Amino acid sequence: MDVDRRGFIKLAGIAFVGLLAAKPIFDVFSRAEAPKIAAETEVSSKIKWGMAIKIGNCKDGCTECITACDNIHNVPDIPDPKHEIKWIWDANYEEVFPEQDSPYIANSLKSLPVLVLCNHCLKPPCCRVCPTGATWKRADGIVMMDYHRCIGCRYCMAGCPYGARSFNWVDPRPYIKTLNPDYPTRTKGVVEKCDFCEERLAKGLIPACVEACTEKVLVFGDLNDPNSDIRKLLATNYSIQRKAELGTGPNIYYVI
């Protein structure tokens, strides 16, 4: 192709304008990190949130903590067990601690309902496997979820040794009993789980499940603070974690 001087200047001009128009697109691609949300900057790395659960102290048939969590976080009530969404729920002792199961297990522990939720692991396998950074470990120990970045590949569900993650197989909105307008609902096709009520912690409140429990079964606090209630409880009682042998460093402690 032959280009004269005039033609060259014309082409160069068009190319320059084109580049200017493309700049916002380049900006998006060259951005090293996602823009930080306001709350993120206030998170202290000095804090390490954790929870202790006193096994066997629940009132018979009480589900106050589960109901409180479900209502506040718009967790849908989907009848099909295959499509269920669970943030905090209960399972039998033998299922929660398969390595503790034996033919002569104490009567008080046999089929005892034990609360389970995300362990907010020290080294969370879910965050390691996530291909988009849609789930990540915050400085204060909370394993967070970004429902807008999640592509729904469900690799995190394969990676979680606790079955703590739920996927929205269907649109969850029709199954929400009473909508809480202060907390986002989710769309179909994304993964969700317990976030230790980070939205309440930001306001200085304790997690909803802890607040709802009348029997003080759930103890929430800063594991880095030796004077916190949770540290005092753990210092004076025998406690176990779920599948600690996998090296995930779960931050939910079960006090026997």
Place this chain on the structure above:
Amino acid sequence: MIEKAFTGSRKYWAWILFLLLVIAIGFGYYLLQWFRGLGVTGMSRDVSWGLYIANMTFLVGVAAGAVMVVLPYYLHNYKAFGKVTTFGEFLAVAAVTMCILFVVIDLGQPVRAFNLILHPSPHSILFWDVIVLSVYLLLNLIVGWYLLRSQHYEEPPKAWVKPLILISIPWAISIHTVTAFIYSGLAARPFWLTALMAPRFLASAFAAGPALLIIACLIMKRVANYDVGKEAIQKLAQIVLYATIITVFFLIVEGFTVYYGQVPEDVSHLDYFFVGLSGQTTLVPWIWTCLIFWVAAIALLLVRRTRKNEKTLVLAAALVFIAMWLDKGLGLLVPGFTPSPLGTIVQYLPTVPEILISLMVWAIGLLILTIFYKITIGVKQESGEEESAHAISF
């Protein structure tokens, strides 16, 4: 060159039309999945990957298997593979395209797929898998197409293609190794947490890929009157034979560690697979079919008479291909998820929409394969000379 795909017999067009019909039906069901969500599949909270990811994993193997013709031909100048190498490369193109489609249809939010590139996460194996698969697709597309083009225009291929061919060989190993690492690094799933995963994947890949190539070559001989030669087919049959034997050996090795070691969690997954667990036996016929197919195929390929006979050879290749699909597809996925971390057994059965959507992806792959093979046959029959005449030597 591409015009060769637009001229064909009535049978050729009937086959194309059939594939388009399967694609259209599957696409209708994909729209259903798009609007209703992945709830239209049989997957659940406990078995959260199913038929889609199973097919993806298996097809990565088929794609990697193409290296079994590329390596002897280019690196060891094994002339008999002169006519099949291009078919091997285009087989890889079709298989990798299917892999990528299977990943996309498995996403809960497919419109956000590019978050993989926007937010690159080197700590995630899935991120690396997408990278290696895309590059492998490009490598095979460029090398296969360029060499065919050189043959068409009867000009010697330029030197820049050599490094691409060289890279494509270890790259084939990498795609299946990385795919195995998706599974074998998960402490949560004892069934997958084994260092043998990548070698097992590779062995089965080197059986499944060439097995499909044998079937394709014998079909071409019949419908397109294009013969790649007895020696090439027989060599491929030997490769399939030994790769199948190694696959079975690896399974025995895996089984020994689990059953002699008796670690309860490991045993529970394999039990679910081989004999059933707590009365749940859905997968048991699955694995036993696979085992029978393996043994039958090995027998057919070992005996000289049945290996030389094209009818029994096609049967053996089909048995290997199906058995590998059973083993590395749902046979890998479902026992990995069952029992769940809380010890529960949730049944997984693919639904009709799920099966038809999967068939859509297979039909797209076969369509790509048919078009590429049609062009390749056209070029090769036209130039009418041995490809080795202007083969690249290293």
